[in-house]
Amino acid sequence: MAEHTIKAFDQEMDKLRGLIAEMGGRAESAIEKAMLALQRHDKEMAAQVVADDKRIDAIEAEVEKLAIEIIALRAPMANDLRDVIAALKIVSVVERIGDYAKNIAKRVPMVATNQRMLEPVSLLPSMGQVAAEMVHDVLNAFAARDADLALAVVERDTVVDDFYNSVFRALVTFMVENPKTISECAHLLFVAKNIERIGDHATNVAEMVYYAATGQTLPERERGGTQPLED
Secondary structure (H helix, E strand, C coil): CHHHHHHHHHHHHHHHHHHHHHHHHHHHHHHHHHHHHHHHCCHHHHHHHHHHHHHHHHHHHHHHHHHHHHHHHHCCCHHHHHHHHHHHHHHHHHHHHHHHHHHHHHHHHHHCCCHHHHCCCCCHHHHHHHHHHHHHHHHHHHHHCCHHHHHHHHHHHHHHHHHHHHHHHHHHHHHHHCHHHHHHHHHHHHHHHHHHHHHHHHHHHHHHHHHHHHCCCCCCCCCCCCCCCCC
16 A cells, blocks of 8 residues: 555656646747747747747646645655645746746737847847746756756856846947837836846746755855846
8 A cells, every 4th residue: 555655646746747847848938939039020929929828827727736636645744745845836936937938928019110129139039048048957957856957057047137237238228329219128128127037936946946855945145236127
């Protein structure tokens, strides 16, 4: 009976990790497509990112249901319980990452008509790539219980913060020099802020993974430079 219970628990945890991996993959893809839509001024691709977010939300609900069932039926202890609790927290954060990608996609029609915007936001694609890679790596760290990889994700958050500050300064300068572009620049500032928040959330997941793997919490991390437009 004990062996059967352990096997059932392992199977349920594998399913839980698989769902989170799918959710994370979809969130990562949403970031990449939203940034590509922004670069190409592709409104159809942006609309698809918005539509696809419903699947991310559905997976979140499925994970929450399964995690609660595991706790209720298996009564996991110690490391196993940390894994389940981490999964519950992580899925909520990944859902928010998907929302930020959706928010970026929603801005595409508002900035898609002006090619002049490319110069001051040349850092945005690289910033988005770093954030997407952080999401990819942190989900791999969760699947493998890899504390070192999780720590590496945390350390990379300052790169995204520094990108954000550079973009912020470039866009503010551009708005001062070109007042007619203030509205479009404001939309791009919020795009940059959404990417910065994706980095923050990937870092939050990494901290959860580190705790689940080691039982220890990481110290408060330093942020890169100043942080305008805090939310």
